[in-house]
Amino acid sequence: xxxxxxxxxxxxxxxxxxxxxxxxxxxxxxxxxxxxxxxxxxxxxxxxxxxxxxxxxxxxxxxxxxxxxxxxxxxxxxxxxxxxxxxxxxxxxxxxxxxxxxxxxxxxxxxxxxxxxxxxxxxxxxxxxxxxxxxxxxxxxxxxxxxxxxxxxxxxxxxxxxxxxxxxxxxxxxxxxxxxxxxxxxxxxxxxxxxxxxxxxxxxxxxxxxxxxxxxxxxxxxxxxxxxxxxxxxxxxxxxxxxxxxxxxxxxxxxxxxxxxxxxxxxxxxxxxxxxxxxxxxxxxxxxxxxxxxxxxxxxxxxxxxxxxxxxxxxxxxxxxxxxxxxxxxxxxxxxxxxxxxxxxxxxxxxxxxxxxx
Amino acid sequence: xxxxxxxxxxxxxxxxxxxxxxxxxxxxxxxxxxxxxxxxxxxxxxxxxxxxxxxxxxxxxxxxxxxxxxxxxxxxxxxxxxxxxxxxxxxxxxxxxxxxxxxxxxxxxxxxxxxxxxxxxxxxxxxxxxxxxxxxxxxxxxxxxxxxxxxxxxxxxxxxxxxxxxxxxxxxxxxxxxxxxxxxxxxxxxxxxxxxxxxxxxxxxxxxxxxxxxxxxxxxxxxxxxxxxxxxxxxxxxxxxxxxxxxxxxxxxxxxxxxxxxxxxxxxxxxxxxxxxxxxxxxxxxxxxxxxxxxxxxxxxxxxxxxxxxxxxxxxxxxxxxxxxxxxxxxxxxxxxxxxxxxxxxxxxxxxxxxxxxxxxxxxxxxxxxxx
Numbered sequence: 001x002x003x004x005x006x007x008x009x010x011x012x013x014x015x016x017x018x019x020x021x022x023x024x025x026x027x028x029x030x031x032x033x034x035x036x037x038x039x040x041x042x043x044x045x046x047x048x049x050x051x052x053x054x055x056x057x058x059x060x061x062x063x064x065x066x067x068x069x070x071x072x073x074x075x076x077x078x079x080x081x082x083x084x085x086x087x088x089x090x091x092x093x094x095x096x097x098x099x100x101x102x103x104x105x106x107x108x109x110x111x112x113x114x115x116x117x118x119x120x121x122x123x124x125x126x127x128x129x130x131x132x133x134x135x136x137x138x139x140x141x142x143x144x145x146x147x148x149x150x151x152x153x154x155x156x157x158x159x160x161x162x163x164x165x166x167x168x169x170x171x172x173x174x175x176x177x178x179x180x181x182x183x184x185x186x187x188x189x190x191x192x193x194x195x196x197x198x199x200x201x202x203x204x205x206x207x208x209x210x211x212x213x214x215x216x217x218x219x220x221x222x223x224x225x226x227x228x229x230x231x232x233x234x235x236x237x238x239x240x241x242x243x244x245x246x247x248x249x250x251x252x253x254x255x256x257x258x259x260x261x262x263x264x265x266x267x268x269x270x271x272x273x274x275x276x277x278x279x280x281x282x283x284x285x286x287x288x289x290x291x292x293x294x295x296x297x298x299x300x301x302x303x304x305x306x307x308x309x310x311x312x313x314x315x316x317x318x319x320x321x322x323x324x325x326x327x328x329x330x331x332x333x334x335x336x337x338x339x340x341x342x343x344x345x346x347x348x349x350x351x352x353x354x355x356x357x358x
Numbered sequence: 359x360x361x362x363x364x365x366x367x368x369x370x371x372x373x374x375x376x377x378x379x380x381x382x383x384x385x386x387x388x389x390x391x392x393x394x395x396x397x398x399x400x401x402x403x404x405x406x407x408x409x410x411x412x413x414x415x416x417x418x419x420x421x422x423x424x425x426x427x428x429x430x431x432x433x434x435x436x437x438x439x440x441x442x443x444x445x446x447x448x449x450x451x452x453x454x455x456x457x458x459x460x461x462x463x464x465x466x467x468x469x470x471x472x473x474x475x476x477x478x479x480x481x482x483x484x485x486x487x488x489x490x491x492x493x494x495x496x497x498x499x500x501x502x503x504x505x506x507x508x509x510x511x512x513x514x515x516x517x518x519x520x521x522x523x524x525x526x527x528x529x530x531x532x533x534x535x536x537x538x539x540x541x542x543x544x545x546x547x548x549x550x551x552x553x554x555x556x557x558x559x560x561x562x563x564x565x566x567x568x569x570x571x572x573x574x575x576x577x578x579x580x581x582x583x584x585x586x587x588x589x590x591x592x593x594x595x596x597x598x599x600x601x602x603x604x605x606x607x608x609x610x611x612x613x614x615x616x617x618x619x620x621x622x623x624x625x626x627x628x629x630x631x632x633x634x635x636x637x638x639x640x641x642x643x644x645x646x647x648x649x650x651x652x653x654x655x656x657x658x659x660x661x662x663x664x665x666x667x668x669x670x671x672x673x674x675x676x677x678x679x680x681x682x683x684x685x686x687x688x689x690x691x692x693x694x695x696x697x698x699x700x701x702x703x704x705x706x707x708x709x710x711x712x713x714x715x716x717x718x719x720x721x722x723x724x725x726x727x728x729x730x
Contacts, residue, residue: 109476125366171696240538241531244473254479255531 007207009139011214011221012146013283014198018191018222020280021094023249023273024101025331026190026226027233031243034183037173039230045184046223049192052342053219055349056195057212060202062352068200069291075351083344087196088291091284092314093337094194097330099124099315100322102277109250110267116319121312127282128311132304135204135286142279149272156269157228159256164235174239186335191226193341195219200287249273285311386424386444389508392492394457395464399427401457402434403493404446405508421508423497431471448478453508454530455485455492455549461575469537472530480531483515485549486568486575495549495562514564515547523597523612524584525564541688541703543571545587548578569682576680583676586669589615589634590685598641601665603658609642610662610719621690623698629710630687632670638662638719655719663715670713677708 030038063071068087072080103119111119130138173180195215202211233248236255242248250273253266288310293303322330392403404424424442428434438446460468472478487495518525525547536544545567552563566584569576579587588594589612596613615636622629640649640658647654677684687707692699 112476167693170693174696238535238539240540241535244538251480254481 004204004206005136005139005201007205007210007214009143010198010201010205010211011218012142013139013279014195014215014218015222016276016279017194017197019225020098020276021190022226024105026187027248029186030183031239034179035174035239036169036171036234037175037180038183039227040173041180041183042187042227042230045187049188052192052345053195053216055345056199057215059348059352060199060211060215063199063202065203067203067290072348086340086344088288090337090341091197091288095281095284095314096318098277098281100318102274103319105273120315120319124311124315127278127285128307131282131286131289131307138282138286145275145279149275152269152272156253156256159258160232160236160252163255166235168235168238189335189338193338196341196345197284197287380445384444385447386442387447387450389450390453390496391451392455392496393431393460393468394491394493395459399429400431400434401427401493402438403496404438405496431467451478451482453483453485453511455487455495457492458488461486462573465573469534481529484528484530484533484546486546487549488575490551495551510562518564519593520595523588523594524566524581526567526588526593539689541683541692542686543569543682543684545569545684569680569684571682576682579676582669583673586673587684590617590632592616599665601661603661606645611639611641613637619685619687619690621687623695623702627710628702628705628707632711632713634715636717638717640719658719659717662717666715667713674708674711683707
């Protein structure tokens with residue numbers, strides 16, 4: 001154990017940072033706003049998204065042996081601390097929303113009679129326990145889970161191809177340009193901007209040379225995964241049916257029949273939804289733990305307790321909050337909150353350039 | 359520390375595995391659900407699989423009928439548990455039969471319940487009985503002790519779709535897709551009870567299709583119209599038609615139908631081309647012909663084309679008469695001419711239709727000359 005991670009593990013983590021919110025939230029938002037044009041809006045967003053991705057990749061070349069927090073403070077001083085605080089708040093918000101989505105998905109589809117709090121406790125205790133094992137162990141877990149996810153995902157795509165009706169994609173654009181732009185912006189804020197958190201892995205990566213390349217390839221791969229799922233949802237279900245489903249991706253899995261007799265595999269296939277959510281939440285808890293413990297200069301035991309505090313408190317409050325409040329009200333303001341990540345990225349990149357010039 | 363972890367892990371596993379656990383013999387596995395609506399109440403009839411082990415370790419599969427009422431479908435299903443000791447489980451639901459009233463007044467409620475329920479699979483087949491209630495349809499027929507309506511209905515439905523082309527095996531999900539789409543009226547297979555006049559016995563028949571428009575089941579299509587619908591939608595494997603050739607009836611098998619509907623918008627009118635390409639083979643000829651002869655071949659092809667054209671024309675007349683759009687011509691305009699859709703959406707879609715059929719007989723069974 002050297003506390004280092006490989007570039008493959010970075011690649012895995014970043015894909016999950018992008019994809020995690022898609023099955024439970026983003027697909028429904030996109031399908032309802034831009035309908036058939038969802039694929040187009042994701043394509044546009046992916047192209048525009050290269051700007052923050054390239055900025056992130058550029059910043060990554062400047063970070064060598066420091067965590068993201070230390071790098072920001074080094075470059076921007078007190079202002080860096082404020083930006084770091086903003087990053088912490090946004091990470092908490094992402095965990096807050098994704099933990100509700102994950103637990104709600106598990107309970108609504110599998111464990112309908114189980115308490116939300118019990119599932120949260122079990123799921124997040126294990127998450128925190130694995131985080132406390134160290135980033136090397138955790139990222140290996142991510143990698144294994146991701147390999148399983150990819151194998152399942154590709155097999156499912158092949159099984160679903162026979163249900164595709166290309167006619168269902170027509171009319172390709174059935175909404176106004178404003179709606180296409182709106183859904184592109186939503187997609188960008190939810191999926192592309194959170195990749196800033198991946199920068200915190202640079203200083204513990206074995207293969208620092210390939211870090212920049214991994215950021216870009218992971219972004220392209222994640223976009224490809226999302227576009228493929230959107231294509232399958234619309235072409236199989238038609239937009240009218242897909243837009244009224246709560247979990248269109250999960251509903252797709254219910255259609256799968258392998259060799260004409262193996263069916264009802266949706267619960268097995270749902271591993272990928274839970275795995276990607278787990279990886280995103282787990283990585284963000286790790287980020288918070290590292291950030292806060294280093295700021296407060298905590299010893300190992302106290303850091304371990306801090307992980308449980310963060311990892312259990314945020315999801316438990318999230319369950320309590322969303323049980324009493326409508327998720328939709330929160331979703332309306334979330335893109336505005338997440339868009340704060342863009343100025344942070346820009347400021348950080350400018351600070352990095354300035355240093356080089358000086 | 360290790361012991362504490364093991365204890366914690368054991369506690370987690372025990373508490374997690376007991377969440378929704380019910381013994382199989384305490385479950386009432388519903389295979390068919392009949393939904394009637396009477397006097398502002400839903401009447402649910404559930405056919406439950408009852409698997410018992412008889413003498414000699416043979417497994418005997420029979421069915422039980424559970425009935426309950428409620429103001430909503432969900433409530434009525436819950437009320438089943440008041441009368442019967444087992445927990446109703448809808449995870450293996452194969453058939454949903456809607457009574458006439460439900461199909462005409464409460465079809466949205468049925469959709470809503472099935473879509474919301476995580477237990478019910480949307481891959482079950484939907485049928486409507488226009489004449490009697492769903493309850494009567496599901497009750498064991500022919501006074502047979504082991505009668506199992508679901509299996510009979512399901513196999514009739516499959517055979518009707520694949521072999522006669524008069525019905526369509528439509529899942530709840532497929533029905534809902536058509537129902538929600540713009541410019542297409544869904545069709546639904548009809549189920550009938552044929553009561554024998556001489557005895558108390560009766561047969562369940564799955565017969566033809568009917569369109570659903572504005573939540574109202576339209577008149578039943580005849581078998582020719584149903585075959586035309588399934589030909590255009592490519593729903594069957596092979597079907598037999600019986601056109602007349604030289605004033606005598608011959609049997610022709612139609613298979614592998616492929617249809618493209620093309621619409622043209624000109625001068626505020628919609629012009630539609632229905633292009634059918636279908637493969638055919640001789641099935642039965644009761645007089646002497648030589649199918650290898652070029653002239654006979656062409657004549658036979660002409661006869662088939664005329665017969666199929668007759669079927670499709672009959673379907674078009676059905677659409678005109680019932681003011682429905684089962685072929686989805688409006689939907690075709692919406693998809694392919696989206697910008698002009700608003701202008702043409704109230705047009706008469708079935709006014710200018712041209713039917714083009716291409717067919718080729720390339721098989722005449724195991725004999726070229728015939729036995730006659």
